[in-house]
Amino acid sequence: MARKPEGPPPPPAVQRLRMHYAKRGRLRFSSHRDFQRAFERALRRAAVPMAYSAGFSPHPKVSYAGAAPTGTGSEAEYLEIALAQACDPEQLRRAIDESLPPDLDVIEIVEVPVNGAPSLADRLQASVWALRLPGVAYDEAARAVGAFLAAPAVEVSRMTKNGLRTFDARGPVVALEVADTPGDGPATGEQPGPCAILRLVVRHVTPAVRPDDVLTGLRQIGALAPPETPAVTRLAQGPLDESSGAVSDPLAPDRGDVGA
Amino acid sequence: MPVDTSPPRDVRSLFPRLEALLPHVQKPIQYVGGELNSTVKDWDATDVRWALMYPDAYEVGVPNQGVMILYEVLNEQPDTLAERTYSVWPDMEALMREHGLPQFTVDAHRPVSAFDVLGLSFATELGYTNMLLALDLAGIPFNSADRTMDHPIVIAGGHSAFNPEPIADFIDCAVLGDGEQAVLEITDVIRAWKAEGRHGGRDELLMRLARTGGVYVPRFYDVDYLPDGRIQRVVPNRPGVPWRVSKHTVMDLDEWPYPKQPLVPLAESVHERMSVEIFRGCTRGCRFCQAGMITRPVRERSITGVGEMVERGLQATGFEEVGLLSLSSADHSEIAPMTKGLADRYEGTQTSLSLPSTRVDAFNIDLANELTRNGRRSGLTFAPEGGSERIRKVINKMVTEDDLIRTVTAAYSAGWRQVKLYFMCGLPTETDEDVLQIAELAKKVITTGREVTGSRDIRCTVSIGGFVPKPHTPFQWVGQLGHEATDARLAKLRDAVRSDRQFAKAIGFRYHDGKPGIVEGLLSRGDRRVGKVIKAVYDAGGRFDGWSEYFSFDRWMTAADQALADEPVDVDWYTTRDRDNNEVLPWDHLDSGLDRDWLWEDWQDALTGTEVDDCRWTPCFDCGVCPQMGTEIQAGPTGATLLPLTVLNSARDRVLSTADAE
Numbered sequence: 042m043a044r045k046p047e048g049p050p051p052p053p054a055v056q057r058l059r060m061h062y063a064k065r066g067r068l069r070f071s072s073h074r075d076f077q078r079a080f081e082r083a084l085r086r087a088a089v090p091m092a093y094s095a096g097f098s099p100h101p102k103v104s105y106a107g108a109a110p111t112g113t114g115s116e117a118e119y120l121e122i123a124l125a126q127a128c129d130p131e132q133l134r135r136a137i138d139e140s141l142p143p144d145l146d147v148i149e150i151v152e153v154p155v156n157g158a159p160s161l162a163d164r165l166q167a168s169v170w171a172l173r174l175p176g177v178a179y180d181e182a183a184r185a186v187g188a189f190l191a192a193p194a195v196e197v198s199r200m201t202k203n204g205l206r207t208f209d210a211r212g213p214v215v216a217l218e219v220a221d222t223p224g225d226g227p228a229t230g231e232q233p234g235p236c237a238i239l240r241l242v243v244r245h246v247t248p249a250v251r252p253d254d255v256l257t258g259l260r261q262i263g264a265l266a267p268p269e270t271p272a273v274t275r276l277a278q279g280p281l282d283e284s285s286g287a288v289s290d291p292l293a294p295d296r297g298d299v300g301a
Numbered sequence: 302m303p304v305d306t307s308p309p310r311d312v313r314s315l316f317p318r319l320e321a322l323l324p325h326v327q328k329p330i331q332y333v334g335g336e337l338n339s340t341v342k343d344w345d346a347t348d349v350r351w352a353l354m355y356p357d358a359y360e361v362g363v364p365n366q367g368v369m370i371l372y373e374v375l376n377e378q379p380d381t382l383a384e385r386t387y388s389v390w391p392d393m394e395a396l397m398r399e400h401g402l403p404q405f406t407v408d409a410h411r412p413v414s415a416f417d418v419l420g421l422s423f424a425t426e427l428g429y430t431n432m433l434l435a436l437d438l439a440g441i442p443f444n445s446a447d448r449t450m451d452h453p454i455v456i457a458g459g460h461s462a463f464n465p466e467p468i469a470d471f472i473d474c475a476v477l478g479d480g481e482q483a484v485l486e487i488t489d490v491i492r493a494w495k496a497e498g499r500h501g502g503r504d505e506l507l508m509r510l511a512r513t514g515g516v517y518v519p520r521f522y523d524v525d526y527l528p529d530g531r532i533q534r535v536v537p538n539r540p541g542v543p544w545r546v547s548k549h550t551v552m553d554l555d556e557w558p559y560p561k562q563p564l565v566p567l568a569e570s571v572h573e574r575m576s577v578e579i580f581r582g583c584t585r586g587c588r589f590c591q592a593g594m595i596t597r598p599v600r601e602r603s604i605t606g607v608g609e610m611v612e613r614g615l616q617a618t619g620f621e622e623v624g625l626l627s628l629s630s631a632d633h634s635e636i637a638p639m640t641k642g643l644a645d646r647y648e649g650t651q652t653s654l655s656l657p658s659t660r661v662d663a664f665n666i667d668l669a670n671e672l673t674r675n676g677r678r679s680g681l682t683f684a685p686e687g688g689s690e691r692i693r694k695v696i697n698k699m700v701t702e703d704d705l706i707r708t709v710t711a712a713y714s715a716g717w718r719q720v721k722l723y724f725m726c727g728l729p730t731e732t733d734e735d736v737l738q739i740a741e742l743a744k745k746v747i748t749t750g751r752e753v754t755g756s757r758d759i760r761c762t763v764s765i766g767g768f769v770p771k772p773h774t775p776f777q778w779v780g781q782l783g784h785e786a787t788d789a790r791l792a793k794l795r796d797a798v799r800s801d802r803q804f805a806k807a808i809g810f811r812y813h814d815g816k817p818g819i820v821e822g823l824l825s826r827g828d829r830r831v832g833k834v835i836k837a838v839y840d841a842g843g844r845f846d847g848w849s850e851y852f853s854f855d856r857w858m859t860a861a862d863q864a865l866a867d868e869p870v871d872v873d874w875y876t877t878r879d880r881d882n883n884e885v886l887p888w889d890h891l892d893s894g895l896d897r898d899w900l901w902e903d904w905q906d907a908l909t910g911t912e913v914d915d916c917r918w919t920p921c922f923d924c925g926v927c928p929q930m931g932t933e934i935q936a937g938p939t940g941a942t943l944l945p946l947t948v949l950n951s952a953r954d955r956v957l958s959t960a961d962a963e
């Protein structure tokens with residue numbers, strides 16, 4: 042496009058905010074692009090004074106980090122926005138939350154310095170996942186987990202946008218265990234029955250190892266074949282403590298950074 | 302013995318069963334519902350329940366204005382419930398069959414078969430196989446004759462309902478014209494029938510609907526054929542059924558400001574914008590245009606009515622583009638103050654306006670600049686429709702070459718670099734020469750553009766659609782151009798564009814082959830015998846015929862050969878054959894208001910290239926609609942203006958309230 046945008050450049054960003062949100066229930070079936078559209082419309086409905094990029098097609102300044110795959114729920118999604126007018130983070134949290142569809146919930150917004158804040162994406166080093174396996178008994182799951190952890194590497198393949206990729210699903214797994222308390226029932230379907238719950242901690246690498254890759258690995262190496270579709274939820278993502286395997290709150294360093 | 306109103310039905314949500322399938326399908330979000338501004342009502346608190354269907358994929362169906370309007374109009378009634386259902390893709394269809402999951406609504410995931418009415422809106426005939434798919438998955442018998450009290454009444458609406466004969470066996474009723482009042486009238490009839498104990502069964506209900514004169518019930522009409530295959534007559538087969546069924550016309554658009562709360566899907570859809578219909582109807586009189594002919598007369602929404610809908614809709618949706626919708630939006634009597642008022646109002650909010658379907662002659666660059674002041678500039682699209690001056694007279698598209706060049710020049714001078722031109726191929730009386738003129742026109746556009754901009758960096762895209770003759774137009778009698786002839790003509794045009802190295806790179810050329818047009822032609826002007834073809838195509842796996850990756854011409858032709866083997870007619874008979882004035886057309890008993898003699902005269906005028914003016918600014922030319930339907934033109938100007946609003950800022954005050962206190 043040869044045409045130059047008319048008028049003055051958009052006002053600069055005066056405030057940077059980080060947002061912690063959840064993708065729950067039915068809306069776990071939204072893709073990341075679906076979320077982006079819903080979020081940007083919610084910003085407009087809530088009349089959030091966004092900072093815009095300059096140019097022919099101005100875009101509101103939003104950076105997304107590490108979105109959970111389509112079909113998985115998440116209690117721990119993060120993004121960052123830049124505003125052209127400063128807002129109170131809690132007021133803003135409420136306004137955006139109300140404007141988003143139910144099941145997309147804004148949990149917290151914290152302010153960070155406009156310049157020089159350490160990158161949020163760099164802090165998202167690992168994720169904690171819960172995998173509910175309706176129809177799978179504790180022992181069966183434990184056996185497969187044992188076999189998986191004992192293997193030095195577990196090669197799995199998945200169709201990606203760039204074709205079939207094969208990679209090791211074992212290496213990035215920091216922890217994998219079967220929860221002690223058996224589930225109180227299946228996550229989907231109507232039959233009561235056993236429901237093992239796996240807790241998985243996986244390091245973020247490229248290509249990403251996702252919970253379904255670990256499930257593929259468990260099937261290959263531990264003959265674990267859940268009769269029903271597992272329900273997968275991200276419980277946390279953030280900095281990884283290598284020695285303990287703990288994943289901490291990525292916004293903790295930011296709280297109280299600005300204002301207050 | 303009094304029959305109880307409704308048998309108890311299992312309307313529990315199918316979602317738990319659906320949920321288990323969702324991880325295994327493409328774009329699962331389309332089956333989930335829960336769109337912003339969608340409605341779920343308590344089943345038991347209502348007594349008439351509609352399932353509304355747009356028989357195409359969710360991404361096409363969800364932005365459809367017609368369905369959105371009816372959904373809201375019906376749900377505003379306290380005792381009425383409406384939910385939406387869309388066509389499921391083959392991956393989902395396979396899983397639904399495997400797991401015994403029936404066609405469901407996306408709102409509360411109830412089985413479609415449990416509703417009182419399944420209302421389908423057909424924007425195109427290519428949705429017919431998808432209707433059969435939905436009936437099949439819903440467990441509703443294909444043939445209306447086989448349905449019982451346990452099945453919904455299947456009603457077709459939308460433009461295709463002006464000739465529903467090809468689907469006459471599959472539907473119970475068709476409604477012509479504007480739906481918003483009609484659905485309420487139908488709801489009242491159903492409510493009364495249910496309250497009276499559903500006496501007389503389906504037949505009685507259909508009879509009550511037929512007696513209103515505004516609901517067509519095909520089974521109450523017999524069609525007789527002549528030995529050569531033409532229709533001899535169409536007659537009611539029982540007393541009390543009207544000889545002709547009328548279309549519905551809503552008169553004051555300001556009283557119907559729908560959709561007030563446009564649906565905002567999470568999934569991506571074909572229109573990522575909100576639309577406000579600024580007027581209905583069109584009297585430009587383009588002879589190929591069924592939409593213009595069947596929606597007469599022109600009824601404008603007032604400038605203030607438009608302003609309110611835009612404001613309300615933007616607040617309810619958060620869309621960043623507003624489409625000012627109509628058949629020819631620049632023709633609104635107050636389009637200039639409207640676009641300027643809206644552009645002023647939303648200055649600095651990244652909200653853009655668009656005018657889909659804009660005529661060349663009505664367009665001016667001030668308008669284009671207003672439209673893009675606050676947002677993005679896409680290319681400009683103009684529709685001269687015909688390549689030569691002669692053919693434009695035939696189709697009554699009164700645009701001269703000078704008009705076009707002048708407008709395009711202004712566009713290029715104002716900084717636009719990309720212009721799209723839309724034409725048709727296969728128009729009545731057309732020759733190769735008429736179509737080759739398209740290339741000449743495109744070259745002139747580029748030459749002029751290069752002159753006024755002093756730059757070679759300009760482009761023009763020529764898009765060509767195949768002409769399909771439609772019922773209730775002056776071209777309803779004309780033989781369609783065969784697909785081989787269409788393809789040959791387009792190939793010549795393509796060569797003409799490409800051969801000139803001066804222009805080859807600057808002119809883009811987009812067209813489709815002529816085959817889908819033949820199927821559309823068969824379905825548009827078909828009669829009841831074509832129903833067998835549709836069913837055979839469905840049985841052979843035909844679905845999503847509007848999608849090139851699913852459409853199969855060969856499947857249609859094979860099915861037609863077999864299904865019509867015992868009839869004196871075939872696909873050519875329906876498509877490429879000229880009809881004469883005394884032939885009974887399958888839709889003659891369906892009244893669009895247009896006087897048949899006027900249509901015939903207009904067809905004769907087309908052959909001599911005689912133009913007809915627009916009755917908005919010249920005297921009535923007696924097309925017949927207004928006296929027949931008791932309607933009149935409703936157009937401004939009202940002289941009102943749009944005031945700036947402060948509403949947007951009040952939402953902003955809330956988020957800003959405690960910050961920014963310096």
Ligand code: SF4
Pocket residue numbers: 584597598599916917921922923924925926927928933934
């Ligand atoms: S009857 Fe006359 S005024 Fe009405 S639409 Fe036809 S030509 Fe126009």
